[in-house]
Amino acid sequence: MQFRAIGASGGNRAPRPRHQALVNAVRPAIIVGSMPPGAVATPLHSTERAPWFSLQRWAHVRDVLRELIARDVKLRYRGSYFGMAWTLLNPITELAVLYFIFGSVLPLSIPNYAAFLFTGLLVYTWFQSSLFSATVAVVSNRDLIRRPNVPLAVLPIISVASTLLHFLLSLPVLFALLLVTGVPITAAALTLPLLIGVQFVFILALAYPLAALHVWFRDTQYFLKVALQLLFFLTPVFYESKTIPEQFRYLYAINPMVGIVDGYRDVLVRGVVPPWQTWLTLLAVSTGLLLVSLAGFRRASRHFADEL
Amino acid sequence: MNAAIDVSNVSKSFRRYRPDRPMMLQEVLARGFRGLRTTEQFWALRDVSFSVPRGRAVGIIGTNGSGKSTLLRLVGGIGSVDSGRVRVNGRVGALLDLGSGLHGDLTGRENVIVAGVLNGLSRREVLRRFDAIVAFSEIEKFIDNPMRTYSSGMQMRLAFAINVHTNPDVLLIDEVLAVGDAAFQRKCLARIQEFKANGCSILLVSHGLAVVQRLCDEVLWMNNGRLMAHGPVNQVVRQYEAHVGYTMEPELVAEGAAAAPVTVNAPATPAPAAAAVAPGVPALPDDGGTPAEGMRIVAVGLLDGTGHALEEFRSGQPLQVAIDFETTGAASPPRFRVRVVREDGLVCCDLATDGIDMSRLPSTGRGRMVLMLDRLDLNSGRYGVDIVPYPEAAPHDGGAQAPGCPLTVIGDSVREAVLAVPHRWEFDAGAWDAGLAGREPTP
Numbered sequence: 001m002q003f004r005a006i007g008a009s010g011g012n013r014a015p016r017p018r019h020q021a022l023v024n025a026v027r028p029a030i031i032v033g034s035m036p037p038g039a040v041a042t043p044l045h046s047t048e049r050a051p052w053f054s055l056q057r058w059a060h061v062r063d064v065l066r067e068l069i070a071r072d073v074k075l076r077y078r079g080s081y082f083g084m085a086w087t088l089l090n091p092i093t094e095l096a097v098l099y100f101i102f103g104s105v106l107p108l109s110i111p112n113y114a115a116f117l118f119t120g121l122l123v124y125t126w127f128q129s130s131l132f133s134a135t136v137a138v139v140s141n142r143d144l145i146r147r148p149n150v151p152l153a154v155l156p157i158i159s160v161a162s163t164l165l166h167f168l169l170s171l172p173v174l175f176a177l178l179l180v181t182g183v184p185i186t187a188a189a190l191t192l193p194l195l196i197g198v199q200f201v202f203i204l205a206l207a208y209p210l211a212a213l214h215v216w217f218r219d220t221q222y223f224l225k226v227a228l229q230l231l232f233f234l235t236p237v238f239y240e241s242k243t244i245p246e247q248f249r250y251l252y253a254i255n256p257m258v259g260i261v262d263g264y265r266d267v268l269v270r271g272v273v274p275p276w277q278t279w280l281t282l283l284a285v286s287t288g289l290l291l292v293s294l295a296g297f298r299r300a301s302r303h304f305a306d307e308l
Numbered sequence: 309m310n311a312a313i314d315v316s317n318v319s320k321s322f323r324r325y326r327p328d329r330p331m332m333l334q335e336v337l338a339r340g341f342r343g344l345r346t347t348e349q350f351w352a353l354r355d356v357s358f359s360v361p362r363g364r365a366v367g368i369i370g371t372n373g374s375g376k377s378t379l380l381r382l383v384g385g386i387g388s389v390d391s392g393r394v395r396v397n398g399r400v401g402a403l404l405d406l407g408s409g410l411h412g413d414l415t416g417r418e419n420v421i422v423a424g425v426l427n428g429l430s431r432r433e434v435l436r437r438f439d440a441i442v443a444f445s446e447i448e449k450f451i452d453n454p455m456r457t458y459s460s461g462m463q464m465r466l467a468f469a470i471n472v473h474t475n476p477d478v479l480l481i482d483e484v485l486a487v488g489d490a491a492f493q494r495k496c497l498a499r500i501q502e503f504k505a506n507g508c509s510i511l512l513v514s515h516g517l518a519v520v521q522r523l524c525d526e527v528l529w530m531n532n533g534r535l536m537a538h539g540p541v542n543q544v545v546r547q548y549e550a551h552v553g554y555t556m557e558p559e560l561v562a563e564g565a566a567a568a569p570v571t572v573n574a575p576a577t578p579a580p581a582a583a584a585v586a587p588g589v590p591a592l593p594d595d596g597g598t599p600a601e602g603m604r605i606v607a608v609g610l611l612d613g614t615g616h617a618l619e620e621f622r623s624g625q626p627l628q629v630a631i632d633f634e635t636t637g638a639a640s641p642p643r644f645r646v647r648v649v650r651e652d653g654l655v656c657c658d659l660a661t662d663g664i665d666m667s668r669l670p671s672t673g674r675g676r677m678v679l680m681l682d683r684l685d686l687n688s689g690r691y692g693v694d695i696v697p698y699p700e701a702a703p704h705d706g707g708a709q710a711p712g713c714p715l716t717v718i719g720d721s722v723r724e725a726v727l728a729v730p731h732r733w734e735f736d737a738g739a740w741d742a743g744l745a746g747r748e749p750t751p
Contacts, residue, residue: 063431067422071414078413143408148384148400148480149428150409302388305381306322 065154065161072162087166088173091121098238110240112269115183118174119264120237126167127203127257128228134159134207135214135221138301142308152301153294156207164200178268186271195263198282202256205289208297215300215307236261256285311359311397312478312509313383318392320353320378320533352378354533355392362477365510367520367541369548370530376513379530380404380480383511398477399428401508406467412456416447416466419455423470437473444495445469465492472499479503481512490690497522517545518714603642606674607632608695610713623686623719623728629679631695641666645696646679648686648715656686656726660696687728688719 077083095118102108102117110116137155144150178185214220235257244252252258259282266274353375360366368376381387382394384402409426410419420441424434442451445466447458455463481500500523504510514520520527520541527544529536531551537544610618613626621627629646645660659679669675693713719728 059430060425060428063425067425067431071411071418071422074418075411075413143405144426146381146386146405147408147426148386148402148404150426305387 061151061154064151065157068154068158069161069165072158073165076162084166084169088170091118091125091170092173094121094125102238108239112181112183115174115178115181115269116265117238118177119268120235120261122167122170122174123199123261123264124232124235124237124257126163127199128232129166130160130163130203131206131210131224131228132221133163134203135210135224137207138211138215138304139218139308145304145308152304153208153297156204156211156297160200160203160207164196167196174268183269184271185268188267188271188273191267191273192264194279195260195267198263198279198286199260201290202260202282202286205286205293208290208293212297212300215304231255231257234258256282310362311395312362312364313358313360313397313511314393314395315359315379315383316357316393318353318356318379318382318394319351319390320382320387321349321351321390323349351533353382356530356533356535357392358528358535358538360478360509360511362509363504363507364526365504365512365524367524367527368511368513368530369515369517369520369527369545370536371552373532374530375533376530377482380482380511380513383478384480396478399475400478400480401427401471401474401476402480403468403471404480404482406464406471410455410463410467413454415454416442416451416458419466420451420470423467424473427471427474428476429474441466441469441473444473444499446492461489468496472496472503475506476503476508479508479510481510481514483514517549521545604634604636605631605695606634608693608713610693610715611678621684621715621717623688623717624683624730627681627684627715629681629693629695629713631677631679632674633677634674635669635672641669644677644679647694647696648684649692649694650726651690651692654726656691683730684717685728685730686717686719687725688717691715691717 077086080086082089095114098117098121099114103113134156137159138145138152141155144155145152175185210220210224234252234255241252241258241262259278263274263278263282266272356375356379358366368379370376378387381404382389383396384400384404385394385396409423411422414422417438420438421431421434424437424441425431429437442448445462445468447462447466450458450462455466458466479500497519500510504523510523512520512523524541526539527541527548528538529544529548529551536551537547607630609630609632610621611628611630612618612621613628615628618627631644631646633642635642643661643666645658647658648656650656661677691714693715
């Protein structure tokens with residue numbers, strides 16, 4: 001090792017300006033993985049492009065996801081008296097109030113209204129609570145961001161997945177309600193997992209930009225609160241989407257939650273499978289959004305550690 | 309060269325805002341948008357390049373705010389560079405913020421698994437090492453209790469144990485070696501040396517130069533975000549000391565002693581020339597220290613009663629402090645002062661050659677002064693032995709100090725006191741009330 005004199009630490013090249021560095025330095029390896037001992041070492045993270053796919057990396061991401069989701073679920077209601085029951089108490093109280101209002105006070109005369117309403121409520125609750133928790137996913141996990149080896153892109157997934165678990169746990173109650181109120185459960189219900197998958201992708205596509213934006217702009221969560229409150233009325237949760245006047249239909253249908261909630265209703269309450277055009281649109285829109293927002297999140301995530 | 313870490317021309321800046329930057333919209337509206345602009349760019353790192361070959365341990369030293377930790381984080385892939393390139397080959401292990409990723413509401417067991425997976429292990433690997441981790445942390449009994457019920461020492465021990473039970477190719481360490489008690493620290497150091505022996509490259513940030521000297525093969529010296537020097541440990545440490553006007557103050561002796569609890573006075577690489585002068589006496593760097601005018605201390609060593617290098621010191625044993633020095637035309641005979649300082653800075657004894665006729669010493673030449681202590685009844689603990697040469701003109705507190713030697717005293721008593729005075733207890737039943745009566749012990 002040769003000894004270097006003071007100041008002789010390389011050339012006097014001025015560092016490039018920040019914005020150019022931002023454009024040039026591509027570091028897609030947010031998902032950093034592990035390798036078994038003895039494997040040939042490849043650069044796991046560097047400012048250069050890392051291999052996009054490696055089995056070990058994905059195995060590690062899977063383990064990280066599993067552990068962090070388990071932690072999230074364990075911690076969510078730890079110390080509370082009702083615990084997991086809160087997952088159900090919320091939509092059930094809403095169901096009671098809305099059923100009273102639109103069943104008796106301002107009757108909408110929708111068939112199977114209780115099942116109709118509860119389906120919409122559960123779907124919207126998952127959407128809403130996962131976005132709330134995903135928005136703060138990066139900011140509230142500061143210590144994970146300051147650790148090497150943590151694939152940051154998993155953070156919003158954890159929020160969406162742990163709320164998904166709560167959604168799945170309340171499905172039996174929904175089925176019980178369908179049975180009690182005499183709604184026949186048909187083979188159409190078999191497409192439910194596909195619908196859940198589409199909704200997962202769609203929520204995630206919104207979660208990434210929200211989580212990243214919240215790092216720089218802490219008002220995001222307040223805006224989100226207002227937006228979701230308004231969106232509740234613009235989504236057919238307690239009314240039918242076909243009651244929207246013809247001239248507003250197109251505008252109304254921009255909200256993908258309209259198609260998703262209608263999809264659940266078709267499958268569960270009306271017992272029909274939505275036409276393939278609907279599926280295609282939902283899938284294409286959600287996947288397209290997700291790809292764009294994930295790319296944006298990865299770009300932004302290089303700066304998380306500096307901003308938090 | 310297949311380097312484990314390769315950093316080339318890395319620069320990194322942080323934006324610094326005005327102190328009165330408006331944080332809320334109402335302030336922005338009141339004062340206009342001008343305040344929002346960043347005022348200056350603060351360069352945390354400027355054009356830093358170095359590489360670490362496999363299996364080498366490299367220390368990073370420098371004053372606070374010199375960019376050490378930023379550099380370490382970038383190597384760990386945390387944060388983005390403004391320009392340049394960081395490459396790391398292999399799995400990164402980190403002892404950065406130890407407690408991060410642990411959650412107080414989870415039990416120790418749950419935390420071990422989550423944190424182990426976050427460290428890059430697979431779930432199965434974590435489960436396989438689980439027992440080893442718990443054994444290392446020494447909290448077997450509490451592993452199923454929530455982490456918030458742990459003492460901070462227990463939390464740190466568990467965190468450390470999790471973090472050292474990975475098999476990284478590159479280990480990053482940031483000032484975390486002061487975890488737990490002396491025994492645990494020793495274990496931590498041993499573990500890190502084990503990593504190194506297994507071919508793991510280490511990048512270590514520390515203010516404790518003794519730790520750096522003990523663990524590292526090379527040192528990077530950072531100052532104001534620039535790499536000032538990169539080279540052999542003693543050379544760079546000396547440069548750094550000269551730069552910051554570093555003198556071995558009692559606190560620093562204590563730090564050195566605390567960091568190296570087992571070995572008594574063993575600098576990482578003794579300079580061969582000096583070692584030849586005084587076998588058994590560890591050498592100081594060639595032009596080490598800046599002692600009194602006309603005199604230079606070449607080496608300092610602690611010897612046992614028979615004049616051999618000290619292996620371990622038990623309270624009450626004799627101790628010799630050997631000082632090899634060189635005089636080059638000093639105007640007056642040299643004088644010496646030796647202090648034994650406890651790790652918290654308390655001076656336990658301060659012995660000088662005052663009143664001793666030193667005129668016999670040659671004004672030019674070499675020699676060894678030995679301070680003979682017939683017995684040293686210090687309580688067990690960590691001390692430093694300071695050598696303070698000073699010129700005739702300034703009999704007290706004059707002259708620069710040579711770096712001290714750490715001295716660990718082993719004894720039976722662990723009570724808080726400076727002295728472990730030789731003593732015994734006797735029982736005499738017949739002597740009761742024979743003269744002590746009426747003098748009851750004050751409560």
